[in-house]
Amino acid sequence: MKKIIINNNLILPNRYILAPMAGLSDYSLRRMCYLEGVGLTYTEMVSCESVIHNSSATFFDLKTTHLEKKKNLLALQIFGGKKESILKSIPVIEKEARYDILDFNAGCPVNKVVKQNAGSKWLTKVDELTNLMKDIVNISSHPVSIKLRTGFNEEIDLVALAKRLEEVGVSLIAIHGRTRKEFFCGKVNYDIIKKVKENVTIPVIANGGISLYNASEVLSFTKADGIMIGQKALGHPEIFSNLIRLEEGKEIINLSPKEKINQLKKHLKLLFSYLDENRGVSLARGISTHYIKDFKYSAKLRSYFVRCKSKKEYFDLIKNYKNYLVETT
Numbered sequence: 001m002k003k004i005i006i007n008n009n010l011i012l013p014n015r016y017i018l019a020p021m022a023g024l025s026d027y028s029l030r031r032m033c034y035l036e037g038v039g040l041t042y043t044e045m046v047s048c049e050s051v052i053h054n055s056s057a058t059f060f061d062l063k064t065t066h067l068e069k070k071k072n073l074l075a076l077q078i079f080g081g082k083k084e085s086i087l088k089s090i091p092v093i094e095k096e097a098r099y100d101i102l103d104f105n106a107g108c109p110v111n112k113v114v115k116q117n118a119g120s121k122w123l124t125k126v127d128e129l130t131n132l133m134k135d136i137v138n139i140s141s142h143p144v145s146i147k148l149r150t151g152f153n154e155e156i157d158l159v160a161l162a163k164r165l166e167e168v169g170v171s172l173i174a175i176h177g178r179t180r181k182e183f184f185c186g187k188v189n190y191d192i193i194k195k196v197k198e199n200v201t202i203p204v205i206a207n208g209g210i211s212l213y214n215a216s217e218v219l220s221f222t223k224a225d226g227i228m229i230g231q232k233a234l235g236h237p238e239i240f241s242n243l244i245r246l247e248e249g250k251e252i253i254n255l256s257p258k259e260k261i262n263q264l265k266k267h268l269k270l271l272f273s274y275l276d277e278n279r280g281v282s283l284a285r286g287i288s289t290h291y292i293k294d295f296k297y298s299a300k301l302r303s304y305f306v307r308c309k310s311k312k313e314y315f316d317l318i319k320n321y322k323n324y325l326v327e328t329t
């Protein structure tokens with residue numbers, strides 16, 4: 001099994017990584033993926049402003065990192081638009097959370113984040129970004145990584161930026177091969193990822209549009225050290241064990257509807273193990289629909305999942321799921 005080595009001392013057991021996803025890559029999804037052998041997961045992005053303003057929800061998220069088993073490597077992702085707040089938040093985060101890598105988000109495309117000069121907006125000010133990363137590296141007791149897109153409105157010279165980031169001590173670069181303008185649609189530019197990989201010595205991770213079926217092609221084309229998977233892991237944490245199986249020359253395993261339902265049950269148990277019922281119920285909706293999306297005749301089951309209002313209703317529905325798998329017109 002190929003591994004990823006960071007700073008000569010942190011070893012990821014394999015090249016397969018779960019992407020950070022706000023509202024989704026919480027403790028429960030991360031644990032589901034660890035059970036399937038994922039090499040590294042990321043937290044949902046944490047706002048540096050919220051940290052320095054003592055947001056209780058943010059502190060709760062930071063604390064949940066302690067639920068992770070030590071052997072399960074975790075990158076904690078931060079975002080922010082003001083250097084001062086970002087640097088001020090890091091010692092607090094170090095005190096509150098348990099993680100192995102500190103990741104900086106320089107890729108988020110959403111307006112709310114960009115308006116704060118954060119996320120992908122950093123790609124319009126690469127000098128400032130480089131200086132910021134130098135300071136983050138100096139302050140952080142953990143290796144520092146960054147997640148980039150290929151540009152804001154247009155593609156930027158990502159090779160030049162990556163070289164500078166390596167020079168200031170960044171330990172790993174993950175690249176979503178799309179610009180901010182492209183959001184989550186459009187062709188992923190794996191060529192840029194390949195060029196970055198040719199020009200730096202730190203690990204480079206390819207991201208964007210990767211599934212079980214194009215993973216080995218992306219790895220061999222880009223020569224990236226690893227691949228990061230987001231949407232294709234939703235409802236399919238077993239994508240990671242299947243990637244490992246493929247690398248070992250074994251056949252992939254497709255789960256039956258019964259096995260998927262059991263997987264969903266496990267995921268929801270984890271969710272309700274650390275969240276109160278209200279919060280758990282609102283997140284369970286999205287989680288459930290992902291697990292059943294490939295079922296034949298799932299429309300009715302789906303419509304019931306999105307209407308569940310309590311933990312009990314979810315688990316009752318799971319128990320009786322077969323009754324709802326009916327052909328609809």
Ligand SMILES: Cc1cc2nc3c(=O)[nH]c(=O)nc-3n(C[C@H](O)[C@H](O)[C@H](O)COP(=O)(O)O)c2cc1C
Nearest residue numbers: 019020021022045105147176208209210229230231
């Ligand atoms: C719902 C959702 C939330 C996301 N939240 C984050 C985030 O908090 N931080 C981040 O760097 N990227 C975030 N992303 C982007 C993903 O990490 C990833 O770059 C993108 O989905 C492309 O990979 P994929 O095609 O494998 O999904 C998010 C994506 C989705 C779909």
